[in-house]
Amino acid sequence: EDQVTQSPEALRLQEGESSSLNCSYTVSGLRGLFWYRQDPGKGPEFLFTLYSAGEEKEKERLKATLTKKESFLHITAPKPEDSATYLCAVAHMDSNYQLIWGAGTKLIIKP
């Protein structure tokens, strides 16, 4: 069964304290892995799409990496405005681009 598991559920960091969020996935035929950021009361904001193991993408303080079993979202020297829920999702090769979602990691950056 296709599945996405994110850890930890919640993460509290001090401003400037770097860390990583994990997204483990089980899917028979990966079309793509997606990272989104969601602020309370808003729709998810697209961050990255990764397609194959070894791929890496960066945007400001965020860097996403992909292996055959998991993806990491590395946050370097985070700021309070990086506080949000980070969602990971995968699309199966045979799906109509439908996404299988993880439960998310709530990130809180304290000043």
Place this chain on the structure above:
Amino acid sequence: GAVVSQHPSRVICKSGTSVKIECRSLDFQATTMFWYRQFPKQSLMLMATSNEGSKATYEQGVEKDKFLINHASLTLSTLTVTSAHPEDSSFYICSARGLLQETQYFGPGTRLLVL
């Protein structure tokens, strides 16, 4: 680029009335649009998938007669909640993907409260 809008952002209605939510792709043509529902502190739950000009495909457990979806053009999809009841109160979010795009881009969401 890849902007998706939703209207209205918030709606309050009486039980038994119908509510229509619009989802528009502003700067690209949306081959496929998706409608989600999100409960507090939970992840997104896919309700239905619609391809332009075709009937929507509903997920198991979603009543197609209650949640009417229309994807009449490449930039507009609508979700109509018919005969709304308090249990339909939720946060509804649409997303869209363009031709040859893998990524879904999301709208800002609509908060529905049924009294």
